[in-house]
Structures are given as structure tokens and as C-alpha cells.
Amino acid sequence: MSDTPESGPSGQYGPHGQPGAYGQAGADGQPIGYGRPGQSWPQAADLRPDAGPAPVLVSFPGTSKQARLTVAFRAILAIPQLLALAIVSAVGGVVAFIGWWAALFTGQLPDWAHQLLAGLVRWSTRVSAYLYLVTGTYPPFSLDDTSYAVRLITKPTRLNPLAVLFRCFLMIPAGLVSGAASLGLAVLSVVAWVITVITGRMPTAMQQAFSAIIRFMARYTGYAYMVTPEYPSGLYGDQPEPAPWSARPGFPASEPGVGPIPVETAAPQYAPPRTPATSVQAPPAPESGGPPAQVGDPWRLVLSSRAKALVTTSLVIGAVVLVAYIVLFVAISSAAVSNATALANVNSAYGRLDSVLKTFPARTVACGQNLSCVMALDGKVSTAFASFGTSLQQAGVPTAYSGDETKLVADTATITADFGRLAGAQSASQYAGIVDGMNITSTLGRWKADFNGLESALSSK
DSSP, X not given: OOOSOOSSTTTOOOGGGOOOOTTSOOGGGOOOOBSBTTOOSOBOOOOOTTSSOOOOEEEOOXXXXXXXXXXXXXXXXXXXXXXXXXXXXHHXXXXXXXXXXXXXXXXXXXXXXXXXXXXXXXXXXXXXXXXXXXXXXXXXXXXXXXXXSSEEEOOOOOOOHHHHHTHHHHHHHHHHHHHHHHHHHHHHHHHHHHXXXXXXXXXXXXXXXXXXXXHHHHHHHHHHTTSOSSOOOOXXXXXXXXXXXXXXXXXXXXXXXXXXXXXXXXXXXXXXOSSOOOSOOOOOOOTTOSSOOOOOOTTOOOOOHHHHHHHHHHHHHHHHHHHHHHHHHHHHHHHHHHHHHHHHHHHHHHHXXXXXXXXXXXXXXXXXXXXXXXXXXHHHHHXXXXXXXXXXXXXXXXXXXXXXXXXXXXXXXXXXXHHHHHHTOSSHHHHHHHHHHHOHHHHHHHHHHHHHHHHHHHHOO
């Protein structure tokens, strides 16, 4: 599905309302607009292996009207893409692991691995651009470089085995920046969604900032997958292109008004151009006459000051969210560790007490009518409960469960005192009177219920 045709690669129409072939001239030999009015398809790039730098190049469309209905339900419409992408990403993880070993020993990803992983980065970038309203055109379910508003290309090249070996560590700084920027992007996208639902158009500054963040995320993923050896960069965009008549280092300045030299545009297969490409084909002169419009490099992303401010805002928001998440995670983890430690201590104390209680009935029966023997056993039980109470107070039970601990400590103290009085009886009649007044069965039942409650509370968190 798609919205109102964008002024981008997949939505720009040639003469007579028919789209031109991707990367080729339209009808009557005229180039088809790319990204903005008066701009043609992305310039040809030399993608031969080991032919110079191998960046992850991404081009984005300009701002355009989007159907408000699809914007309103954008998150829902993106679900099929996200599910399919999750499945392919799982496969990509396996391929990346295999490719890591291959790159470690050969210094290069196998062609099949580079093709799949580069396609995965491409697909992920398209889905992000659609989800975050950079484009209203529904992305294809494809890893290939097809005719779409957001275009991503890269090329296989040699990798440094040492950098491959330590890739996980080298990824950390860029990963923190990418993570913070993506979190901030998610927050700012809510504001962008409200604006776009109301106006039907993403503000230009937001579109530029979102594009820059998405491109940085793509470059980070490409670096993580070893698709490229170049470290992620360009979060704040690229430097503006010099004017066509500006003097380049070592070259004399040309006269103003001289347009760029036309060169061959790139075909979808990205066959290497016959000559190095430095610009794109200039569009025809307007009907009203005058010099042809100058064409910029569509792979270059130049941000306005407002867009850069939004990128900074995204980083700040993302950093705050990330720090808050880390603090919450540490707090929860610490609480879980505290609970586990307290539970282990309580169970250990109960185990020592239980070893005494399990033998108490049989030993009491074995004593027969020997009251001194029975009283000695009562003394051992009293000592065992007293030891349990001391261990319970030293178990490190978190303050959140202090109420459960207090009840169990009180019950333990009552039982300790009762069995202590039995152990200190002076006669059989006194012993019988103490037994009649203490209701030991009810007290032990309440103690067992309180212990189970504390154990359950410590186990549930």
C-alpha cells in the first residue's frame, strides 16, 4: 500500500504519468526526479570490491504529503513488516556468526553473507523510515535494492581481521550513541505522529533529523554485521556540497553558471560505471528558459540548524531514558539478589530447626513416663526456636517484607518461651498445667502459616 505519491524514488512519475525505470532515464530521455523536484536518481557509485572506501550509503526522499489515515494507523500497518523482519533477523544473526569466523581468517565476508546482511540492513532501514514517517510508501518485503523511496547501498570489501576479532568491543561507543538516539527518536516520533496526522506532512526539520538518526542506525548495524569496515558516522549529517563553480583543491575555479558534467546514472544492478562518477545528470532547463537547475548529491544528507537541534534533543532524551532504565534495572536486580539471599538464609535456618522438630515426636514417645527426658527434649526445641529467631533477624530480609518478618519473629518468641517453661517445670502437675494453658497446636499452626507467607513473598519477586 502507499499514500499520495511522494517526490521520491518510488513515487516520482515521468511524462504521461508513467514511472521511469529505476536508475534510468524516463520517457524522451529525460531523468526522473529523485527526492526533490529538479533532482535525479542517486548518482552512480563505484561499488567494485576494494575500490576505495565502502560506506553504507543511504538516500531519503524529501518531505511530501502523506495520507492521514495511514499515518494514524502507521504502527499497526508496520506490524507485518516488523514480524517478517524479526524472522529474517534471526537468520541474519546466524549468518553474521558464520561470517565472523570467515572474516576473521580470510579478511572478508563471503559474498553470499555480505549480500544477505546488507539486504537485512536495507530492509530494516526501509521499515524504520516508514514507521517513523520519513516516507509514506509501504516498504517491499525484500532484501534487494528495489525501486523504493529510501535507498541503501554498500559494497563488499576487505576487513581488518584484528578489528573483526574485537568487533564486539569496538561496537560499544557507537552502540551507546545509536541506542540513545533510537530511544529519543521513538519519543520524538510521537510528536511527529500528532503533527503529521493533523497536517498530513512531516515538518522538514523533523524529517531531516529522523533521516540522520535512521542512517546512523543503519551504519551501526552495517558495522556490527561486518558489512562495512567504516565506523558509524554522520549523525549530524554531512557537510554541504561546494557550489559547482567553487574551486576544488588543486583545480582552478570555473566560471559561474557552468553546470555539473553529465555522467551515467546508476542502474539497479550497480554495475561499475565506465568512468568515476562525481555528480548526477543535470535535469533539463525549465520551460521558461534560463540555466539548468543544479543537482546535489542525493547520498549527502545536510541538516538545518533546527534538524541538528532535534538530533541533540533525541540524544538527550535517549540518554535520560537509558540511564533511567539502567538505574531501574540495577535496583530490580539488587532487590532480586537481596530477596534470593534472604530466602536462602531463612530456608537454611528453617532446615536446622526442622531437623530438631522431625525427631521430637519419636524421642518423646521413647521417653515414656520419664518426665525429665521429656523436659530435656522440650529444652532442645526451645533452643532450636531461639536459634531460628536469631537467624531470621540476621537473614537480611528486605524492608518491604518487614511486616511478614515481624509476625514470624513474634510467633517464634512465643514458642521459644512456651517450650522454655515446659523445660523448667518443677513437677508433673506443673508441667501438665503449662501444657493445658499454652495451646501449642494452635501456636505452631500460626507459626507455620507465617513462615510460608514470608517464604512465598521472598520467592515471588
